[in-house]
Amino acid sequence: MKINNDNKKDQISGNSQISKFSNNTILMLNFLSSHYELISTLSIISLVSIITIFLSLPFYLPLLATALYVFLIKSLSTLSKSEKLPSILAPAYRIEVLVRCNKCEYKEIRKFERGFYVFKQLGTCPSCNEGKIYIHSIYGIPLHPSEEEKEEEKI
Amino acid sequence: MLPLALLQFGTEGTSDWVNWIFQFLIIAFIMFTALYGQKFQLWVWINQIKVALLQLKQMDVQGKKIVTHMIKQINKEIDPLPKIEELQEFFLIEPVDKDPFGVLKRLEHVLDVRKKRYEVDISDLVPDADPETKANIENTIEASLALHYIYRIVRHFFLLGKRTNNIFFIAQIQMQLPQIMQIAKAYFHALRAFADGLPIGDSIGPLTVTRFEQKYKEKSDIFETIDDVADEIYASHIMFNKRHVLIVRAIGPGGRVGKPGEAIYKLVEKYKGKVKRIITIDAGLKLEGERTGDIVVGVGAAIGDPGPEKYKIEYIATERKIPLDAIVIKESVVEAVTPMRKKIDEASSKAIEKLEYLINRFTEEGDYIIVAGIGNSSGIGLGLDGDVKNED
Numbered sequence: 285m286k287i288n289n290d291n292k293k294d295q296i297s298g299n300s301q302i303s304k305f306s307n308n309t310i311l312m313l314n315f316l317s318s319h320y321e322l323i324s325t326l327s328i329i330s331l332v333s334i335i336t337i338f339l340s341l342p343f344y345l346p347l348l349a350t351a352l353y354v355f356l357i358k359s360l361s362t363l364s365k366s367e368k369l370p371s372i373l374a375p376a377y378r379i380e381v382l383v384r385c386n387k388c389e390y391k392e393i394r395k396f397e398r399g400f401y402v403f404k405q406l407g408t409c410p411s412c413n414e415g416k417i418y419i420h421s422i423y424g425i426p427l428h429p430s431e432e433e434k435e436e437e438k439i
Numbered sequence: 440m441l442p443l444a445l446l447q448f449g450t451e452g453t454s455d456w457v458n459w460i461f462q463f464l465i466i467a468f469i470m471f472t473a474l475y476g477q478k479f480q481l482w483v484w485i486n487q488i489k490v491a492l493l494q495l496k497q498m499d500v501q502g503k504k505i506v507t508h509m510i511k512q513i514n515k516e517i518d519p520l521p522k523i524e525e526l527q528e529f530f531l532i533e534p535v536d537k538d539p540f541g542v543l544k545r546l547e548h549v550l551d552v553r554k555k556r557y558e559v560d561i562s563d564l565v566p567d568a569d570p571e572t573k574a575n576i577e578n579t580i581e582a583s584l585a586l587h588y589i590y591r592i593v594r595h596f597f598l599l600g601k602r603t604n605n606i607f608f609i610a611q612i613q614m615q616l617p618q619i620m621q622i623a624k625a626y627f628h629a630l631r632a633f634a635d636g637l638p639i640g641d642s643i644g645p646l647t648v649t650r651f652e653q654k655y656k657e658k659s660d661i662f663e664t665i666d667d668v669a670d671e672i673y674a675s676h677i678m679f680n681k682r683h684v685l686i687v688r689a690i691g692p693g694g695r696v697g698k699p700g701e702a703i704y705k706l707v708e709k710y711k712g713k714v715k716r717i718i719t720i721d722a723g724l725k726l727e728g729e730r731t732g733d734i735v736v737g738v739g740a741a742i743g744d745p746g747p748e749k750y751k752i753e754y755i756a757t758e759r760k761i762p763l764d765a766i767v768i769k770e771s772v773v774e775a776v777t778p779m780r781k782k783i784d785e786a787s788s789k790a791i792e793k794l795e796y797l798i799n800r801f802t803e804e805g806d807y808i809i810v811a812g813i814g815n816s817s818g819i820g821l822g823l824d825g826d827v828k829n830e831d
Contacts, residue, residue, distance in 0.1 A: 341457055348465060376628055377778050379637065386823065398635055401692035402646060403653075403820035418823055422638050424778030 328353050377424035387415025396422060481606050484613040488597045491616050495590040498627045502583035503527075509576060509634050513565045522564055526557070526580055527587040547747035574693030575636050578817060582630035582776075589623045621773060629776035633694055638818035640774040640783050644721045645688040645819045647768075647787040648812030651794060652686050653822050655679050668705050671697035673821055679795075681804040685710070687811040694817030700740075700748030703809055704755045715806040716762050717752065718797055720790060721813035722775050722783075723767030732782035733769045734789045736797070741765035742813045762801070766793050779818075 332349040335341070379396035383406060390411040402419050409415040472479075503523055510519040531553050534545035561573050561580070568576070593612060600608030612619075632639050638646065655677055656662050665674040665685070673690045676683060685706050689697035699719075707714050721741040725731065740752040740763055756763050768786045794810065802808055 339457065341461070348461065348468075352468070379635075379778060380781075396635070396637070401636060401818045401820045402638055403649065403822050404692075405823060416823070421781075421784045422779065422818055423781040423784045424632075424637070425781065 324357075325350060325354060376428060377426055379422065379424050381419055382421040382423075383417050384420040385409040385411060385415040385417050388412040390415075390417065392417075477606060481604075481609060484606075484609045485597075485601060487616065488593070488609065488612055491620055492590070492593055492597055494620070495586070495593055495623055498623055499583075499586050499590045502586045502627065502630050505630055505634050506576070506579050506583050509579060510564050513568050513572065517564065519564050522560065523580065523583070526560060527584050529553075529556075529584070543747045543750045546745060550745065550747070571636075571691075571693030574695050575633055575817070578633040578694035578815070579630055582626050582633055585626045586623060586630065589619060589626070593619060625773040625776050628778070632776075632778045633817060636692060636694070636818050638779040638784075639694075639776055639815060640770045640779050641722050641776065641814040642779060642817055642819050643768045643770075643783050643787060643790075644719075644812035644814035645691060645816040646779075646784070646812070647720050647766075647790045647794075648686050648688050648810055649819060649822050650787055651684075651791050651810065652677060654791065655684075656822070665706070665709075669698040669702035671695045672699060672702040674702055674706065680799060682798060682802055683713075683805070683807040684798070685714075685807060685809045687809060689814075689816040691816030691819045691821060694815050696744070696813075696815050698748060699742065699811050699813055700744070700751035703811060704751045706809055707755045707759060707761065710807050712759075713807040714759070714761055714809055715802050716764065716798075717756055717809045717811070718764040718766065718794060719752070719811045719813055720766045720794065721768075722770050724775070725769035725771055729769055730782075731770050731774055731780060732786035734786060734793055735767050735769065736793055737765045737767065739763055739765050741767050764797050764801070766790050766797075 329350050381394045381396050381400055383392040383394055384390065388409060388411055390409050400419055400422060402422055404419045406417045406419065409417050503520065506523050507519050510517075510523075531549060534542055534549060536542050557577055557580075558573070561576050565573065565576060596608050596612045599605070600612070629639060652675060659678040661676055661678050661683070663676045665676060668674040668687070671690055673686075673688055675686045677686065678684070687699055687702045687706070689695040689699070703717060707717075717740075719741040721743065723735070723741065725733070740749050740756070742749045742752065752763070755761070768783060768790055770780075770783055774780055774783065798808055798810075
């Protein structure tokens with residue numbers, strides 16, 4: 285059986301300290317970027333609270349400042365969404381083609397080429413030299429799984 | 440020293456004027472939300488729709504480019520854009536249903552005319568292309584037509600709402616925007632899948648019946664194809680466990696759905712009194728929270744056509760008292776029109792197990808059973824000449 289899968293995962297999870305450090309940094313940056321709104325709101329609350337205490341300002345000031353901040357950020361983010369436009373045109377799936385032999389256990393994953401279809405015969409089996417290899421399956425793996433798909437994976 | 444100096448800022452005099460400023464700001468904020476809240480909300484919604492409309496336009500334009508490129512690759516002599524734009528505006532007027540008598544026959548007639556018209560137009564664009572490529576071009580144009588239609592509808596309500604300053608027009612589009620965009624993106628990816636001739640989620644019906652046929656073809660005493668059953672339909676006759684199984688599916692690997700209802704009708708007529716069961720296999724919509732690729736079994740005709748094909752199956756089954764079984768592979772709307780997921784592909788072996796169980800449990804030796812794989816046959820060939828190793 286021959287499977288031409290990428291071994292990137294194994295390469296990334298190498299035992300060197302450098303790769304561990306970079307993995308942690310990437311994880312931290314991912315966390316910060318995904319929780320950007322929450323972190324920035326908490327920072328604003330803290331900042332305004334400190335100023336309020338030092339200047340003996342009214343107690344509702346942090347709340348008001350936070351409300352104004354969220355209101356402005358939410359309104360402006362609507363307009364900034366136009367930056368996401370190119371993502372629609374980018375490829376959304378990685379297409380894999382599973383090739384099998386009709387006589388032996390030979391399996392192979394190939395890249396999709398135009399003209400491929402399920403049950404297309406591709407020649408003689410390189411393993412047993414007897415059977416025919418054919419396309420058993422063609423499937424798409426989403427490059428950016430939706431929230432629903434991520435949830436399903438967890439289940 | 441520094442903390443002491445900072446504490447001196449908090450004097451009574453300082454807080455007084457800051458207090459006044461903030462009180463004024465609060466009153467101004469309340470006044471603004473009370474008087475201009477709705478206008479501001481409208482402005483936010485309009486901007487959201489504007490962004491979505493830009494994306495829809497981009498998808499529409501890109502869709503046209505994909506179809507144009509596809510046609511140009513085959514026929515370099517023509518400029519297909521005017522014809523594609525004409526086809527995108529092509530419409531079908533559904534028959535009158537105030538008098539429902541024969542409405543399905545009239546609908547079928549209109550659908551046939553539309554299909555024939557499309558075929559002629561595509562033949563004009565690519566006269567030398569093979570039928571499979573023509574079928575894929577037809578599907579790609581259909582997907583671009585859907586995208587163009589969504590864009591036009593959203594643009595219509597957006598402009599209407601903006602012109603009349605009517606919040607309700609804007610609100611109804613804004614509230615449906617996530618679903619609209621999801622469907623539009625699905626059609627956009629479907630368009631690419633059809634252009635490349637990939638199997639889509641809806642192709643699971645034809646894929647399952649072909650895998651079943653491959654599994655038992657060589658072991659079967661009889662294997663014959665049945666010609667001229669219906670338009671764009673492949674039918675074959677194999678033996679499974681001493682039962683006669685009549686396989687029905689759309690021809691492939693070009694994207695077609697064919698007329699499976701008509702094929703089932705004609706097969707029941709052909710094998711008069713011998714057909715004891717009709718089993719349809721199709722992709723079915725899953726509810727939120729359900730798993731993609733789950734198999735469910737029920738009764739009835741599992742087919743999602745506009746009506747005529749389902750009617751024919753139900754009519755002949757009722758007239759001849761033939762039980763109808765349905766095997767459904769669950770998937771979402773997006774998954775049904777985008778490239779087939781691995782989970783859906785793997786579900787076909789489970790569907791075959793269910794099919795074998797239904798045949799063994801509910802029919803007897805010598806019975807004839809019709810097994811129809813319903814759905815688009817894009818990217819699914821008609822099988823191999825030789826046998827396929829039984830991987831189960």
